[in-house]
Amino acid sequence: MTARTMTRRPPRAPAGSRPGGRRRAVTVQHHKRWRPSSRRGGVCGYTLDGKTCSRRGAHYCEPRADRVVAFFAELLVHPAGALANTRFVLAPWQEHEIIRPLFGEVIWSEQWGRYVRRYTRATIVMGRKNGKSALLSGIALYMLCGDGEDSAEVYGAAATTRQAGKVFEPAVKMMRRSPLLARRLTHIRNARRLVDETSGSHYEVIPADADVELGHNPHAFILDEVLSQPDDSLWKAMRTAAGARTQALMLAITTETSDQVSFGADFIDEADRVMEQPARAPHHFVYVRKMPRTADELDRLHRLFPGRPDLPVSIDPWDEANWYWPNPALGSFLNIQSLREEAEEARQNHSAENGFRQFRLNQRVSQVSRWIPMDLWDLNAREIAPTPGWIAGRLEGQRCWAGLDLSSKLDLTAWCLHFPTGELLWRFWAPESVAPVLDEHTSGRFSEWAADGWITLTDGDTIDYDTIYDDVETDHQLFRIVDITYDKWSGEPVRQEIVKRTRLKMVESDTTYLRMTPPMAEVMRGLKAREYAHFGNPVARWMADTIESKSPRDDPDRMRPVKPQRDKTGKRIDGLVAALFAIDGGMRGMPAPSVYETQGMAL
Numbered sequence: 370m371t372a373r374t375m376t377r378r379p380p381r382a383p384a385g386s387r388p389g390g391r392r393r394a395v396t397v398q399h400h401k402r403w404r405p406s407s408r409r410g411g412v413c414g415y416t417l418d419g420k421t422c423s424r425r426g427a428h429y430c431e432p433r434a435d436r437v438v439a440f441f442a443e444l445l446v447h448p449a450g451a452l453a454n455t456r457f458v459l460a461p462w463q464e465h466e467i468i469r470p471l472f473g474e475v476i477w478s479e480q481w482g483r484y485v486r487r488y489t490r491a492t493i494v495m496g497r498k499n500g501k502s503a504l505l506s507g508i509a510l511y512m513l514c515g516d517g518e519d520s521a522e523v524y525g526a527a528a529t530t531r532q533a534g535k536v537f538e539p540a541v542k543m544m545r546r547s548p549l550l551a552r553r554l555t556h557i558r559n560a561r562r563l564v565d566e567t568s569g570s571h572y573e574v575i576p577a578d579a580d581v582e583l584g585h586n587p588h589a590f591i592l593d594e595v596l597s598q599p600d601d602s603l604w605k606a607m608r609t610a611a612g613a614r615t616q617a618l619m620l621a622i623t624t625e626t627s628d629q630v631s632f633g634a635d636f637i638d639e640a641d642r643v644m645e646q647p648a649r650a651p652h653h654f655v656y657v658r659k660m661p662r663t664a665d666e667l668d669r670l671h672r673l674f675p676g677r678p679d680l681p682v683s684i685d686p687w688d689e690a691n692w693y694w695p696n697p698a699l700g701s702f703l704n705i706q707s708l709r710e711e712a713e714e715a716r717q718n719h720s721a722e723n724g725f726r727q728f729r730l731n732q733r734v735s736q737v738s739r740w741i742p743m744d745l746w747d748l749n750a751r752e753i754a755p756t757p758g759w760i761a762g763r764l765e766g767q768r769c770w771a772g773l774d775l776s777s778k779l780d781l782t783a784w785c786l787h788f789p790t791g792e793l794l795w796r797f798w799a800p801e802s803v804a805p806v807l808d809e810h811t812s813g814r815f816s817e818w819a820a821d822g823w824i825t826l827t828d829g830d831t832i833d834y835d836t837i838y839d840d841v842e843t844d845h846q847l848f849r850i851v852d853i854t855y856d857k858w859s860g861e862p863v864r865q866e867i868v869k870r871t872r873l874k875m876v877e878s879d880t881t882y883l884r885m886t887p888p889m890a891e892v893m894r895g896l897k898a899r900e901y902a903h904f905g906n907p908v909a910r911w912m913a914d915t916i917e918s919k920s921p922r923d924d925p926d927r928m929r930p931v932k933p934q935r936d937k938t939g940k941r942i943d944g945l946v947a948a949l950f951a952i953d954g955g956m957r958g959m960p961a962p963s964v965y966e967t968q969g970m971a972l
Contacts, residue, residue: 397465399429399473403647404487410477413484427476427487434473438464440515441507444549448503448542451702457543462697463504467493471654478615485616488654490608492640493622495658496731498707499698501622505591506540512589512618513572514553514565521570521588524607528597530561533574536593537561540572587611589618596626596633604632625659625727629735629917630934638739642914645673645743660686660695660730662738663925665893669742670694686722686730687712695731737931740889740918741896741945746910749895751792751902757822760794760904765847769794771873772950773841773855774943775863778831779803783943784841786848787951791901795944796844797823797908798837802830810939811911823908838866845871854878854950876957878950882921885929888953889918908944915940 408426415422417432417439424430438459445457459468474487493501505525513523527533544550544563555564562573570588590607598604604621611617626633640655661667661684670680681691692708693699699708708729715725726732754760769786776782780803784796799807799819804826807815819826825840827833844850852874855864864875878884895901903909917931930949933940 397469399431399434399465399469402429402470402474404428404474405476405648405651407476409479410484413475415484427474429470429473430475430484431473433475434469437468437472437511437515440511441468444515444547445507445510445543446546448506448539448546450500450503454546457503457507460500460698460701463500466697467504467656474654481615486618487652489611489617489619489652490650491618491620491654491656492636492643493620493656494625494637494640494731495656495697496695497624497728498703499696500702501593502536502539505536505593505620505622506543508620509536509540509572509589509591510543510550510563513563513570514550514568516588516616518570518588518615519568521565521568522586523570523572523589523591524585524587525572525574525591525593526576526603526607527593528599530574530576532597533593534561536591537572537574585610586613587617587619588614589620592619592621593623595621595623595636596628596631598632601632601636604636625731625733627723627727627734629733629737634733637733641739642743645669646747658695658697658731660684660691660726660732662732663920665742666738668897669744672742672744686726686732687716692730696729736922737917737919740916740928740930741893741913743910743914745896746903746913748899749901749903750905752904754904754906757906760792761847764788764792764794766849768849768851770951770954771841771844771850771853772947772952772954773853773867774947774950775837775856775860776832776943780832781807781941781943782832782837783947784837784844785944785947785951786844786850787948787955789955791895793901793903793906793909793948793951795823795906795909795947796825796840797944798825798827798832798840800830800832801826801828807939807941814907814911818908823906834863834866838870841867842870845873852876852954854954856880856946856950876954878953880929880932880946882927882929884953885949886927887956888949889928889930891952891956892949906944909948912942912944916942916945 404427406427410425412425413422413428413430415430415432417436420432420435422430422432441457441459447453447455447457471488471491472486475484476487478485495501509523509525513521525533525536540563541556544554544556553565553567555566557564560573562571564571585607587607587610590611592598592604608619611619621636623633623637625637628634640657643650643653643655644657661670661681664684667681667684674680679693681694682688683691685691689705689709696703696708699705711725711729715722723734727734767788769788772785772787774783779800781797781799786794804816804819815824818824825836827836850873853867854876855878857877857879867873868875915933918928919931920928930942930946933942
């Protein structure tokens with residue numbers, strides 16, 4: 370076990386409790402949850418059991434949430450396990466962290482002239498055996514006959530129809546054991562369908578083949594184990610089909626994936642980003658519970674959830690105090706003894722360890738992970754620059770170090786200047802032909818950034834290197850550049866031309882563990898200390914949001930950035946690599962003074 374994997378936060382009171390002791394209950398203040406600041410709409414007026422919501426605008430409607438909680442407790446029973454055949458009284462974490470916010474948050478709809486659920490999409494990521502099948506079955510039944518939607522279509526899917534049946538079958542058991550639901554719903558066994566004749570609604574399992582699912586109009590779609598989906602075709606087909614519903618819900622639940630380049634990885638990473646910044650997608654509800662793999666990830670969790678008693682206290686996978694976060698049911702209907710036995714086997718067997726980490730601790734067992742938490746990045750804006758030129762004007766004449774990450778002629782190239790007081794100034798170049806491709810992955814923002822001057826597009830299908838040389842020469846005249854650190858794969862002709870024009874010293878580098886570990890560690894330290902100023906550069910932020918790092922399993926202190934598969938993902942990190950080169954230059958400092966400067970010239 371390395372020192373890094375045993376990293377522990379300083380003692381907190383209480384930062385978590387040991388197995389066997391009582392854990393302090395999590396207090397959830399629903400009305401203080403982040404939500405859009407919209408004040409549209411009159412008084413809500415929703416009433417249930419004598420309780421009327423008097424709030425207006427985007428708000429948490431307690432009676433609506435009460436309705437779903439009561440549906441579970443009064444109509445459903447647990448289908449299996451230690452609680453089988455007992456009333457489905459939601460566990461506190463199920464009720465207050467999933468069901469109440471998911472169904473209680475509402476916004477005013479101008480189209481429908483009433484309040485509707487704010488969340489139309491939900492992602493739940495947690496370890497296995499935390500009661501997800503029963504919870505999803507209950508949600509499916511509520512959407513089928515408790516949500517007040519006529520002709521509701523509820524669908525369940527997974528990688529296989531058999532897997533999807535793991536959510537459908539518990540729903541059938543719940544229906545049969547509920548006198549009211551048994552009278553109201555009909556089970557068509559061969560079609561794997563539950564039918565509600567009263568509202569003309571149905572719930573059924575569908576195959577994971579998007580080509581035949583374009584005729585549906587889902588009120589709810591439940592996708593189990595996203596990590597098993599080969600691509601996003603089924604999700605897209607069902608999501609685009611749900612547009613005609615008043616308050617459709619697209620819900621996906623999964624455990625972490627081991628495949629870094631996959632639909633599942635992108636899906637989970639997006640949920641991670643929304644957890645950091647809910648304003649990124651106000652319609653997207655996320656519940657993500659993963660055991661941190663690094664000290665930086667542990668710090669991130671404690672920033673996002675300050676004071677939570679169930680947070681991990683270290684990154685040690687064998688410390689039982691760290692198991693509660695990825696396993697919220699631990700200590701209630703999830704037996705801790707089973708985890709202890711699996712952990713003991715995992716410590717003796719590498720393949721078993723991977724399974725324990727992925728399925729029990731909900732860790733991505735790939736050595737690749739997202740690197741920069743965006744809350745840290747945004748704290749280092751210092752000021753938001755209205756234009757790129759505004760930044761350059763403020764820094765003119767100052768000393769700095771440069772970094773150059775030159776791509777192929779067909780893609781993005783980045784140049785970054787790093788100043789001693791932490792300012793970062795970028796230039797980006799790309800051929801015009803790449804703009805439509807990157808627009809698809811940035812919702813059209815790439816072309817907007819180019820129009821605003823954050824990116825220089827050159828004519829044709831390849832980058833015009835003369836434009837790059839001219840801009841580098843311009844910066845050489847504006848700033849006191851100490852040296853340029855560049856990727857050795859950039860090509861000797863590029864180096865020669867820049868030296869010819871500027872006479873600047875160029876230092877060869879690359880993106881190996883040896884060269885990247887020091888500047889990456891320095892960047893993370895500086896971000897936490899709020900020592901940088903990127904002035905809200907939108908292109909750099911896009912890259913910071915997608916950059917991933919890789920560490921060898923036997924030495925997690927070493928890091929290097931991972932170059933994305935550009936043709937498959939649409940991700941770009943060139944600007945961050947250029948910044949690392951520039952910061953590496955700053956860490957080397959000023960060149961040693963010449964003997965002539967210190968001793969003078971002999972006459």
